[in-house]
């Protein structure tokens with residue numbers, strides 16, 4: 166039965182499918198300490214559903230198995246031997262955009278929640294038909310209270326690296342996870358163990374020190390959190406570290422040597438939107454609400470809404486130090502959205518400060 170589920174998952178386009186017992190996660194105490202230390206920042210949903218997150222029986226009473234699937238989002242380029250990028254390579258700008266910003270690799274596709282969700286729903290249906298009418302299942306692509314990284318390691322799919330993301334020996338770390346909780350009993354796979362060894366490249370690559378120790382992320386310092394999850398103003402001291410990133414950060418993932426095993430995306434490949442990778446910041450700054458919705462429809466970037474993305478665009482332009490962005494930033498300073506206006510004002514100040522510092526004789 167387990168083999169049939171696995172074969173069906175692979176046939177649906179997933180790159181991996183493994184099985185774990187739906188027992189409470191052993192990393193629950195660390196998770197609760199992380200929450201108590203407020204390292205989740207404003208991600209209040211993690212706190213609200215914490216009790217469910219540490220007990221799968223509260224999510225699905227009678228759950229026996231967690232089926233964990235993974236889909237690679239590596240491009241062919243990332244699968245070459247040079248894929249083990251030096252820190253910052255992920256942020257290298259395109260030559261085409263005059264003021265290029267950078268969007269994290271996972272978001273250069275149609276929204277993976279939708280792409281994976283459609284297939285996972287089909288897989289859950291298959292599990293239901295295999296198990297019979299008594300079988301109950303729930304499927305989640307990020308949306309459920311499941312400590313998925315622990316289940317991925319417990320199921321042998323990969324291991325949690327020092328950068329706190331899952332690494333597969335077959336796929337590297339450019340992968341997306343999703344899971345099905347089911348009452349159907351399926352034999353668990355052997356767990357994977359951590360294989361970072363003495364490596365600490367991801368910690369060295371992190372621009373903000375958000376990886377405060379191996380396996381410990383302070384989300385409040387993480388550029389992914391600051392550019393996506395944080396809804397309000399970005400702390401002043403962290404803005405310069407954002408560089409030209411406008412949605413997420415790939416530096417710790419790009420630094421990982423296990424990416425030499427990256428395998429080109431299958432499920433995600435037809436849904437690639439490469440033009441999203443390094444968009445022109447001035448183009449983005451001119452987007453209206455309708456323009457934003459049209460440009461990013463069906464992608465994960467909609468999570469920030471226009472106000473969050475243009476906030477980030479302002480910071481990126483401020484960090485670029487390019488005086489040719491000043492007229493557009495002056496217009497943005499009068500944007501009806503106060504968050505955008507405030508960050509535009511900051512960016513103007515940064516560019517002027519740099520121009521003054523660069524003036525001959527100073």
Ligand code: SF4
Nearest residue numbers: 371387388414416417
């Ligand atoms: S995503 Fe970027 S900021 Fe966050 S931990 Fe990784 S390298 Fe650091």
Ligand code: SF4
Nearest residue numbers: 326327361364367421
């Ligand atoms: S970069 Fe090194 S330490 Fe970090 S997750 Fe990868 S193998 Fe582990």
